[in-house]
Amino acid sequence: MAQPQSDPVVALSNVRKTYDLGGVVEALADVSLTLDRGSYAAVMGPSGSGKSTLLNLVGGLDTPTEGAVTVGGRDLSTATESERATVRGSDVGFVFQTFNLMPRLTAVENVALPLVFDGWSRTDRRERARELLADVGLTDRTDHRPSELSGGQRQRVAIARALAPTPQIILADEPTGNIDTETGDRIMDLLDDLHEAGNTILLVTHERHIAEHADRIVHVRDGVVERIETVTA
Amino acid sequence: MDPQESLRIAARSIRSHKLRSTLTVIGVVIGIASVVTFATFGASVKADVVGNVAGSGANNVYVFGQPADEEGFEQALQPVFTEHDVEQIAAMEGVQTVIPRGTVQVNSVTHSGDTVALQQVTATVPATVTNDSVVEGRAFRSGANETVVNEAAAASFAQNVTVGDRITVARSNETWTLTVVGIVNGTAGELPIGGFGPDPRVYVPTDPYYDTVVESPNQGVRQRAYPQLTVVADPVETLTVTERVESYLGADADARQLAPDGIELVARTSGDFAEEISDVIEQITRFVTGIAVIALVVGAIGIANIMLVSVTERTREIGIMKAVGARNRDVMELFLLEATLLGTGGALLGLPLGLAVGWAATRYAEVGFALAPTWSVLAVLVGVLVGVVAGLYPAWRAARVDPIDALRYE
Ligand SMILES: Nc1ncnc2c1ncn2[C@@H]1O[C@H](COP(=O)(O)OP(=O)(O)OP(=O)(O)O)[C@@H](O)[C@H]1O
Ligand SMILES: [Mg+2]
Numbered sequence: 001m002a003q004p005q006s007d008p009v010v011a012l013s014n015v016r017k018t019y020d021l022g023g024v025v026e027a028l029a030d031v032s033l034t035l036d037r038g039s040y041a042a043v044m045g046p047s048g049s050g051k052s053t054l055l056n057l058v059g060g061l062d063t064p065t066e067g068a069v070t071v072g073g074r075d076l077s078t079a080t081e082s083e084r085a086t087v088r089g090s091d092v093g094f095v096f097q098t099f100n101l102m103p104r105l106t107a108v109e110n111v112a113l114p115l116v117f118d119g120w121s122r123t124d125r126r127e128r129a130r131e132l133l134a135d136v137g138l139t140d141r142t143d144h145r146p147s148e149l150s151g152g153q154r155q156r157v158a159i160a161r162a163l164a165p166t167p168q169i170i171l172a173d174e175p176t177g178n179i180d181t182e183t184g185d186r187i188m189d190l191l192d193d194l195h196e197a198g199n200t201i202l203l204v205t206h207e208r209h210i211a212e213h214a215d216r217i218v219h220v221r222d223g224v225v226e227r228i229e230t231v232t233a
Numbered sequence: 234m235d236p237q238e239s240l241r242i243a244a245r246s247i248r249s250h251k252l253r254s255t256l257t258v259i260g261v262v263i264g265i266a267s268v269v270t271f272a273t274f275g276a277s278v279k280a281d282v283v284g285n286v287a288g289s290g291a292n293n294v295y296v297f298g299q300p301a302d303e304e305g306f307e308q309a310l311q312p313v314f315t316e317h318d319v320e321q322i323a324a325m326e327g328v329q330t331v332i333p334r335g336t337v338q339v340n341s342v343t344h345s346g347d348t349v350a351l352q353q354v355t356a357t358v359p360a361t362v363t364n365d366s367v368v369e370g371r372a373f374r375s376g377a378n379e380t381v382v383n384e385a386a387a388a389s390f391a392q393n394v395t396v397g398d399r400i401t402v403a404r405s406n407e408t409w410t411l412t413v414v415g416i417v418n419g420t421a422g423e424l425p426i427g428g429f430g431p432d433p434r435v436y437v438p439t440d441p442y443y444d445t446v447v448e449s450p451n452q453g454v455r456q457r458a459y460p461q462l463t464v465v466a467d468p469v470e471t472l473t474v475t476e477r478v479e480s481y482l483g484a485d486a487d488a489r490q491l492a493p494d495g496i497e498l499v500a501r502t503s504g505d506f507a508e509e510i511s512d513v514i515e516q517i518t519r520f521v522t523g524i525a526v527i528a529l530v531v532g533a534i535g536i537a538n539i540m541l542v543s544v545t546e547r548t549r550e551i552g553i554m555k556a557v558g559a560r561n562r563d564v565m566e567l568f569l570l571e572a573t574l575l576g577t578g579g580a581l582l583g584l585p586l587g588l589a590v591g592w593a594a595t596r597y598a599e600v601g602f603a604l605a606p607t608w609s610v611l612a613v614l615v616g617v618l619v620g621v622v623a624g625l626y627p628a629w630r631a632a633r634v635d636p637i638d639a640l641r642y643e
Binding site: 090101104 | 234235237238245246249549550552553554555556557558559560561562563636637640
C-alpha cells in the first residue's frame with residue numbers, strides 16, 4: 001500500500017520533553033515522527049513511556065523542551081499561547097480517556113463549544129452540532145447532560161466535539177480505556193468510519209487489538225520511538 | 234468570543250450555584266443599599282432643613298455675637314445690644330423693624346393645673362409674631378400681661394393651650410399670670426438653627442418682663458440689653474442692610490464696647506445660615522456614607538472570595554475549555570464577566586432597597602424625601618466596578634491555568 005504522495009499534516013523532529021519537578025523527568029527523549037494526511041496511526045508502549053506527552057505536544061496542549069512540532073504547517077514550539085489555542089480549537093480534535101465533557105452543558109452545547117471559540121454564530125453552531133451528533137448516532141440525546149449519558153454515549157459526544165471545527169487531525173488518548181469492550185468496539189468502528197471519510201487520526205492505546213485498527217503502530221519506550229510497525233489487514 | 238455566549242456561560246455558572254451566588258450578591262446589596270440610604274437620607278435632611286431656613290424670613294438679618302474662632306452659628310449669649318443700638322439700627326435706610334430678643338430665666342409654666350418645667354421664656358416685641366407664623370390669635374401688646382406660645386409649647390400640657398387661656402409662669406422670686414393671645418408655629422423669627430421639630434417656646438413682651446439692663450456707653454444711662462436682634466429689611470435691600478449693620482457694629486455700636494474680648498459681632502442672613510447648615514449636613518453625610526462604603530468593600534471581598542473558590546472548583550472545566558480552543562483572554566473574560574454580573578446584580582437590587590430604606594428613614598424623621606442622584610448613580614457604577622475589581626485577580630488566576638494540569642485535576 002504505497003502512499004501516492006507524502007502530504008504531512010503533523011511532523012515532529014527531534015522532540016525532547018522534560019518535566020522539572022525537583023529532579024528532571026524525561027517524558028520524551030528524542031522523537032521524530034511524520035503523519036500524512038488521511039493516515040491512521042496508533043501509539044503503543046508501556047505506562048509512563050511518553051504516549052500521552054506525545055499526543056499533548058501534537059495537540060498544542062504543551063510545548064516541547066527541544067525540537068519542533070509542526071501541525072498544519074505551523075510550528076508549535078515557537079507559537080504564542082493564543083496561536084496554540086487556535087490550533088487546539090480548529091486544527092486538532094481531542095478525544096480523552098476520561099471524556100472531559102463540560103458537566104453543566106448538554107450534549108449539543110458540548111459539541112458546539114469549540115465553535116464558540118472559533119467564532120461561529122449561535123445558529124450555525126447548533127446546526128453543526130446536531131449534524132455531528134446525528135453522525136455519531138445520538139440524535140435522541142442532544143439535550144442530555146453528560147451525567148445522563150452512558151460512557152459510550154459520552155465518548156461519542158466527545159468524538160462529535162472533536163470533529164466540530166473540521167480539524168486536520170483527530171487525537172485520541174485511550175478513547176476506549178474507560179468503557180467496556182463491546183462499547184469500545186463501537187467507538188473503534190466510529191473511528192474507522194472517520195478514517196474512511198478521509199480524517200487523519202492519531203490514537204494512543206495499550207491494547208494490541210485496538211491498535212490494529214490503524215495503518216501503522218508506533219512503539220514507544222522510555223521516551224523514544226522503538227520501531228514503527230505497518231499493520232497488514 | 235461571542236459576547237452573548239460569554240454572557241450566557243457566565244450567567245449559567247452563577248445560576249448553577251444559586252445559594253452561593255445569592256449570598257454573595259446580598260453582600261453587595263447591603264453595601265450599595267447602605268451607601269444609597271445614608272446619601273438619600275442626608276440629602277433629604279439637607280433639603281428639608283435648608284428649605285425651612287431659607288424659607289423663613291429671607292429678608293431677616295440676624296445680629297448676634299459669636300466666639301471669634303467659631304466658623305458656624307455658635308452664639309454668644311451676652312446681652313450686648315442695647316436699646317440705643319436697636320434704635321440706631323431701626324433708623325437705618327431699608328430697615329423695616331428691629332426685633333430684639335432676650336431670655337428670661339424661669340422655673341416652670343402651669344396651665345389648667347398641669348405644671349411643666351421650663352428653663353426660660355423669650356422676651357421680645359410684638360413684631361415677632363408675623364402673618365406667616367401666627368396660627369391663631371394675634372401678637373401680644375407691649376406692656377400687657379399677655380403671651381404668645383408656639384404649637385410645641387401649646388401641646389406640652391395635659392390640656393392643649395388655646396387662645397384665651399391663662400398660664401402661670403413661675404420664677405424664683407415671682408410669678409406672672411399671663412393671657413395667651415396667640416399661637417405661632419415653628420420658633421418664630423428665631424435664629425433658624427433648630428434641629429427637626431421646634432422646641433417649646435413661650436414669648437412675653439420685653440416690657441415689662443425683660444429685666445436685663447446695662448449702662449449704654451453712648452447714652453450713659455442704664456438700658457435693656459439683648460443678646461440677639463433680628464433686623465427685618467426691605468426684601469430688595471437685605472444685602473445692603475446687612476452691610477450697613479455690620480459697619481455700624483464695627484464702629485459706634487454700644488455692643489462693640491460691651492462685647493467681651495474674643496466675641497465677634499456678626500450680621501447674617503438666612504441665606505448664610507442655609508449655606509452653613511448645608512455644609513455641615515453635607516460633611517456629616519459624607520462621613521457616614523464613607524463608613525457605609527466599608528460595607529461595600531466587604532461585599533467586594535465576598536465576590537473575590539467566591540470567584541477564587543469557583544476558579545479552583547472549575548479548574549477542570551477551564552482545562553476543557555482551553556483544550557477545545559479557549560484562549561487565556563476568553564477564560565479571563567468569562568470569569569471577569571461572572572464577577573461583574575454579581576456586582577451589577579448587587580447594585581441593581583441595592584439601589585431600590587437603599588432608596589426604600591432612605592425613604593422610610595425620612596418618614597421616621599419627618600422630613601421630606603429628596604433624591605441624591607449623583608450618589609445613586611455612583612453607587613450603581615461602584616457596584617459594577619466592585620465586581621470588575623474583585624474579579625480581576627480570580628480571572629487572572631483562571632486564565633493562567635495550565636490545560637494539562639487542569640485535565641489531570643480530579
Ligand atoms: N505534567 C507532568 N509533570 C511531571 N511529570 C510528568 C507530567 N506529565 C507526564 N509526566 C511524566 O512523564 C512520563 C510520561 O508520561 P505520559 O503521561 O506521557 O505516559 P503514558 O505513556 O501516557 O502513560 P500511561 O500509559 O500510563 O498513560 C511519566 O514518567 C510521567 O510521570
Ligand atoms: Mg497516558
